[in-house]
Amino acid sequence: MIYLDHAATAFPKAPGVVEAVARFLDNEAGNPGRGGHRLTVAASRAIEAARTEVAGLLGGDPERTLLGPGATHWLNAVLAGRLRPGDRVVTSALEHNSLMRPLRRLELERGLEIVVVAGSDPDGVPDAEAFRAAVAAAPTSLVAVNHASNVTGAVLPVAEIAAAVAPTPVLVDGAQTAGSLPLDIDRLGVAAFVCSGHKGLLGPPGVGVLLLAEGFHLEPLVLGGTGSRSESEEMPEHLPDRLEAGTPNGPGIAGLGAACRWLADRDVSAVAAHERRLIGRLADGLAGIAGVSLHGWRDGASRVGVLSFTVAGSDLGELAARLDRGHGICLRAGLHCAPAAHRRIGTFPGGTLRAGVGPFNTEADIDALFAAVRRIVDER
Ligand SMILES: Cc1ncc(COP(=O)(O)O)c(C=O)c1O
Incomplete structure (x- = not known):
């Protein structure tokens, strides 16, 4: 084949992924952060070690590196957790439905104004100036943009776009670039960067990443148990718990950690x-x-x-x-x-x-x- x-x-996935998944299931499959027994501690350790690997590879801070079911989940989480009724959002004509569908739903439910910027080159890539002009036209709450098109492979100049539209926050869909382009998220100057674990990062399916810039706050999309602050019926304020409700995909996360380690070495x-x-x-x-x-x-x-x-x-x-x-x-x-x-x-x-x-x-x-x-x- x-x-x-x-x-x-x-x-195939990166060397070491299958072993890390199996190791988690065989030896570490407690519920992380829930209780203090040895298997819970082993699960927490494996997940935090993986988080550190992911953050290290992508240039994020581990505390602001959120792990969840996929890029689709995190794009939904950022849009729903950030946008308010009547907000204006600027995006590109090269977006995946995992960004456009939640955006269109929020357009109906929250009366968003969505402005789509299209480039004139054959690959459709708009330049930073096009985003600057779109944002300058009216107060804008968010720029949401693909890092690379999954149809053409064209890379959008997200660092230049972020600089051109500052201080408007920029959400980047990095599903096609994480693991395929060298990245240092802190240097991109974006508010939020989302990627899949199962594409360029070479990890298992069912896991994705959200990296947040310091001070970029989101309301949680999914609420539930975190194993922390269990006396309260409100979500904890601290990250990553605030945005990671429910039992995480431990085997997937452990596999993703191994994949990121392999990529970092290579x-x-x-x-x-x-x-x-x-x-x-x-x-x-x-x-x-x-x-x-x-x-x-x-x-x-x-x-x-x-x-x-x-x-x-x-x-x-x-x-x-x-x-x-x-x-x-x-x-x-x-x-x-x-x-x-x-x-x-x-x-x-x-x-x-x-x-x-x-x-x-x-x-x-x-x-x-x-x-x-x-x-x-x-x-x-
Ligand atoms: C550009 C882009 N964004 C988002 C996604 C969704 O990623 P996931 O499968 O991790 O939810 C994809 C997957 O095809 C993609 O290509």
């Missing part, structure tokens, strides 16, 4: 360079096949290892199935949960075939994909 669907989820900039090289090779190879079009691709632009393409006259779902069945190549066809991005790059409603590379892919994997596409095109 040649797995080229890392933008959906990483496979160096994320080496991973980023490897993925960029592979996706560049793929773009060059596909561009030479008659009938293949690349979408949202701009030479020299900052990007992660994601590439969207179509093949003229082909049903993309059928093509993906043929690549899987006939060539053992796994990639995804469709809208990739980001209809706005497809509207922006002109591939709505048909969508694209999307290849997403990871640290374990090789040049041979890439060559196999364009050889397979060429063969399918030639056979028509």
